[in-house]
Amino acid sequence: MSKEWKPRIVAFFCNWCTYTAADLAGVSRLKYAANIRVIRLMCSGRVDPQFILDALARGADGVLIGGCHPGDCHYVEGNYKMLRRFQMLKRMLKDLGIEDQRVRLEWISAAEGEKVKRVVNEMVGQVQKLGPLGIPEKFEEWDKEMEHFAAQVAEKDAASACACEPQGKPALATA
Amino acid sequence: MKQQANGEIRIGFYICHCGHNIAAMVDCPDVAKYVEKLPGVTLSRDYKYMCSDPGQELIQKDIREFKLNRIVVASCSPLLHEHTFRCATEAGGLNPFFFHMVNIREHDSWVHTDRKDATEKAKALARAAIGRVAHHEALEVKKVPIHPDVLVVGGGIAGIHAAMTLANAGKKVFLVEREPSIGGHMAKFDKTFPTLDCAACILTPKMSAVGAHGNITLWSYSEVTKVDGYVGNFTVTVKRKPRYVNEELCTGCQECIANCVYKEPKFLDEFNEGLGKRKPIYISFPQATPQVVLIDPEVCLNFKRGTLTDKCKKTCVEACGEKKAIDFKQTEEIKEIKVGTIIVATGFQAFDAKRIPQYGYGVFPNVYSALEVERLVNASGPTGGEVILRDGRHPKAIGIIHCVGSRDKKTNRWCSRVCCMYSLKLAHLLKEHTEAEIFNFYIDMRTPGKSYEEFYDKLLEEGVHFIRGRVGEVTDWAMTPEEEGKLVIRVEDTLAGFVRRIPVDMVVLATGLEPQSDAQAVRRMFNMSCGSEGFFLERHPKLAPVNTFTDGIYLAGACQGPRDIPDTVAQAGAAAAEAMVLIDKGYIEQEPNTAYVLEEECSGCKSCIPLCPYTAITFDEAKEKASINEALCKGCGTCVASCPSGSIAQRLFEDDEVFSEIKGVLAYE
Numbered sequence: 001m002s003k004e005w006k007p008r009i010v011a012f013f014c015n016w017c018t019y020t021a022a023d024l025a026g027v028s029r030l031k032y033a034a035n036i037r038v039i040r041l042m043c044s045g046r047v048d049p050q051f052i053l054d055a056l057a058r059g060a061d062g063v064l065i066g067g068c069h070p071g072d073c074h075y076v077e078g079n080y081k082m083l084r085r086f087q088m089l090k091r092m093l094k095d096l097g098i099e100d101q102r103v104r105l106e107w108i109s110a111a112e113g114e115k116v117k118r119v120v121n122e123m124v125g126q127v128q129k130l131g132p133l134g135i136p137e138k139f140e141e142w143d144k145e146m147e148h149f150a151a152q153v154a155e156k157d158a159a160s161a162c163a164c165e166p167q168g169k170p171a172l173a174t175a
Numbered sequence: 176m177k178q179q180a181n182g183e184i185r186i187g188f189y190i191c192h193c194g195h196n197i198a199a200m201v202d203c204p205d206v207a208k209y210v211e212k213l214p215g216v217t218l219s220r221d222y223k224y225m226c227s228d229p230g231q232e233l234i235q236k237d238i239r240e241f242k243l244n245r246i247v248v249a250s251c252s253p254l255l256h257e258h259t260f261r262c263a264t265e266a267g268g269l270n271p272f273f274f275h276m277v278n279i280r281e282h283d284s285w286v287h288t289d290r291k292d293a294t295e296k297a298k299a300l301a302r303a304a305i306g307r308v309a310h311h312e313a314l315e316v317k318k319v320p321i322h323p324d325v326l327v328v329g330g331g332i333a334g335i336h337a338a339m340t341l342a343n344a345g346k347k348v349f350l351v352e353r354e355p356s357i358g359g360h361m362a363k364f365d366k367t368f369p370t371l372d373c374a375a376c377i378l379t380p381k382m383s384a385v386g387a388h389g390n391i392t393l394w395s396y397s398e399v400t401k402v403d404g405y406v407g408n409f410t411v412t413v414k415r416k417p418r419y420v421n422e423e424l425c426t427g428c429q430e431c432i433a434n435c436v437y438k439e440p441k442f443l444d445e446f447n448e449g450l451g452k453r454k455p456i457y458i459s460f461p462q463a464t465p466q467v468v469l470i471d472p473e474v475c476l477n478f479k480r481g482t483l484t485d486k487c488k489k490t491c492v493e494a495c496g497e498k499k500a501i502d503f504k505q506t507e508e509i510k511e512i513k514v515g516t517i518i519v520a521t522g523f524q525a526f527d528a529k530r531i532p533q534y535g536y537g538v539f540p541n542v543y544s545a546l547e548v549e550r551l552v553n554a555s556g557p558t559g560g561e562v563i564l565r566d567g568r569h570p571k572a573i574g575i576i577h578c579v580g581s582r583d584k585k586t587n588r589w590c591s592r593v594c595c596m597y598s599l600k601l602a603h604l605l606k607e608h609t610e611a612e613i614f615n616f617y618i619d620m621r622t623p624g625k626s627y628e629e630f631y632d633k634l635l636e637e638g639v640h641f642i643r644g645r646v647g648e649v650t651d652w653a654m655t656p657e658e659e660g661k662l663v664i665r666v667e668d669t670l671a672g673f674v675r676r677i678p679v680d681m682v683v684l685a686t687g688l689e690p691q692s693d694a695q696a697v698r699r700m701f702n703m704s705c706g707s708e709g710f711f712l713e714r715h716p717k718l719a720p721v722n723t724f725t726d727g728i729y730l731a732g733a734c735q736g737p738r739d740i741p742d743t744v745a746q747a748g749a750a751a752a753e754a755m756v757l758i759d760k761g762y763i764e765q766e767p768n769t770a771y772v773l774e775e776e777c778s779g780c781k782s783c784i785p786l787c788p789y790t791a792i793t794f795d796e797a798k799e800k801a802s803i804n805e806a807l808c809k810g811c812g813t814c815v816a817s818c819p820s821g822s823i824a825q826r827l828f829e830d831d832e833v834f835s836e837i838k839g840v841l842a843y844e
Contacts, residue, residue, distance in 0.1 A: 008841060010837060010840055010841065015254075016724055019254075020254065022282055023254060023281040025281070026280060026285040027716075031286055034293055034296050035292075037296065037303070037840035039837065040278075041812065041828060042768060042810055042811055042812055042828065043812055045812060045816060046812030046813065046825065046828060048815070048830070051833060051834075051837060055841065058841045060837075060841055072699065074724075074725070074811075075813065076788035076789075077788055078788075078812075081813045081816075081817065082813075082816075085816070085817070109704055110712060110724055111707055111712050117286075
């Protein structure tokens with residue numbers, strides 16, 4: 001798989017501006033990278049941080065969110081609400097070791113088909129450089145580590161139980 | 176609510192070739208084969224044109240024959256055909272919301288170049304839709320009544336025609352115009368191409384008809400300042416600027432103007448493009464509608480010096496006499512109206528020729544903009560139709576420079592569409608008025624329109640000169656005695672193949688059409704979009720040219736892009752018809768994508784309440800739970816995404832549905 005690795009980018013576009021801009025890009029036959037998969041929502045305000053985390057956890061290498069320009073939101077201010085959430089999420093993602101360029105928020109109006117093309121190509125290029133995020137694989141690894149750890153603990157428990165000195169509650173119970 | 180009796184999901188999947196539009200870049204049969212194996216899929220087909228009648232009938236037939244209960248169509252954008260396929264699904268006997276659409280044309284085949292990648296993407300998107308549609312539920316479309324009144328913004332020919340069409344059909348119309356009179360740019364024109372009928376003769380009867388129409392409330396000298404609400408139920412705030420003359424009492428006798436203490440007109444006349452003069456109390460032009468004078472407080476002595484000085488004798492008040500129409504204490508008035516639909520017809524502004532300094536506009540007095548020349552050749556213009564230059568001479572040679580502020584990367588890239596034709600018209604009129612030699616400097620002669628090319632032929636026969644080439648500069652620097660005291664146009668004659676210097680007495684700049692300088696503010700107010708050049712954006716360039724992305728708001732005239740009068744009138748009629756479609760239907764169907772509270776999960780934290788821009792969320796004190804008023808909810812989903820306990824959901828965008836889409840798009844082979 002690594003030989004032919006291509007970034008997978010999930011995009012959440014608001015119905016009124018960015019999704020329409022992507023339609024415009026299509027109608028104008030602009031060409032951009034095929035690595036992006038767009039999910040349509042009514043407003044960028046509907047983008048639950050869990051969507052972003054879920055996409056990353058399921059193997060996305062990047063997530064793009066597109067909304068109307070500030071002041072232009074079809075729903076008055078959904079895009080501002082998204083911006084606030086996005087800033088918080090960014091800090092969390094940083095702590096998780098997920099690079100800045102992997103999650104991106106862009107304001108793209110219905111007229112900016114050209115910007116859809118530019119942003120997608122830019123982002124695909126950046127994520128390509130960063131390489132795979134590979135969270136599903138990491139999950140597998142972590143699961144293995146956990147199993148290994150659990151087995152070790154169980155072994156130790158069994159050993160100490162033999163030494164007839166009960167240790168009270170096992171250390172993992174609170175973890 | 177999962178409507179299935181036995182809970183079995185039976186999905187029908189259809190992928191459209193769209194002729195070659197999709198099939199050329201996406202291997203449709205391969206996608207259909209892939210989808211067939213996905214869980215829940217009963218049937219998977221590819222078909223040449225899904226939106227055609229046979230395509231839609233195919234869906235209906237399959238629903239009955241194979242007992243399908245979910246439909247997915249992969250074709251163009253849902254913004255184009257979602258409605259079509261929902262109707263087909265409904266006609267097949269299913270709830271229309273058991274349908275989901277996959278966009279593999281605008282978002283796939285048209286934007287990608289590798290067939291393998293594009294096919295893979297189509298599969299991923301299809302898989303997402305299959306996963307999502309299984310969670311779909313039956314939903315009811317909500318019907319909301321429409322307010323039957325219409326607001327028309329802008330009283331140029333577009334606004335006038337739209338308002339008249341609606342009013343004649345018995346609809347109540349509010350027509351709001353920023354200037355003291357309606358008429359717009361057309362009222363300033365002398366003749367109209369190609370028929371050369373006089374603009375005033377065809378426009379002013381329409382203007383007075385607007386003023387007299389019982390169904391039209393005409394508010395001139397007014398501006399829309401705020402728009403609230405949504406299709407069917409807009410609340411619009413209009414600011415009525417003070418004219419210092421009571422509109423109800425003024426009869427338009429203009430005695431006040433004659434009796435103003437200023438015996439001679441002294442101030443720059445906006446209507447005549449500054450070529451003429453007016454008094455502090457004035458009427459824009461003789462046929463102005465409404466026939467009501469107004470006072471310019473910037474120059475009126477009563478406002479400048481106060482009533483205490485004896486400079487102003489209030490002769491106007493005296494002349495008005497019993498009518499008592501003049502009211503120096505008039506103030507700005509704020510009106511609030513309710514309308515169901517809005518037509519935006521705010522027009523264009525002419526390109527400011529000063530932005531191209533090498534043409535000398537504003538430097539050489541005898542360089543004119545086209546609009547100025549319209550007034551100069553107009554019988555009711557400042558010179559009574561006599562072409563007298565600013566220095567008092569009559570021109571013997573005139574140069575008309577085309578494409579000033581059009582087709583130019585440095586200014587505006589677009590073709591303004593009307594300049595070639597109006598330049599020909601002005602060439603004809605100037606020749607008629609002055610018998611001067613006329614030179615047209617053009618890049619390409621663009622005369623597409625009924626009888627337009629014939630008009631060009633006529634001008635060629637009249638002996639007007641045409642020189643092909645973009646003018647380099649206009650200068651007063653003479654190289655030969657003949658050029659002395661003249662303006663010299665330097666141009667590369669691209670047909671003759673050398674640079675020429677043409678000495679003329681008068682230069683006319685065929686200025687292009689631009690978006691109004693406040694177009695961005697207007698766009699924001701009406702929640703519309705602008706194209707990259709700044710004109711308002713239509714919903715679809717071909718199939719919805721007068722609709723905007725906001726339901727209930729329509730476009731007419733040059734605010735959407737440069738166009739001539741026939742096109743403007745046609746578009747205004749179309750916008751009026753679109754508004755009437757909604758009004759006569761009486762109600763709008765609202766997408767049932769509203770949010771709702773899962774009461775057993777809601778902790779009553781109230782964090783959703785301030786998030787809603789429509790105040791649709793309230794707190795039910797008895798239950799200690801949030802409660803959403805469905806009539807107010809517009810379906811943005813902001814509260815859904817923000818609820819800390821996940822106890823708000825949105826119909827059509829349920830968490831299950833979005834998560835299965837995420838899962839689906841990431842499922843690569």
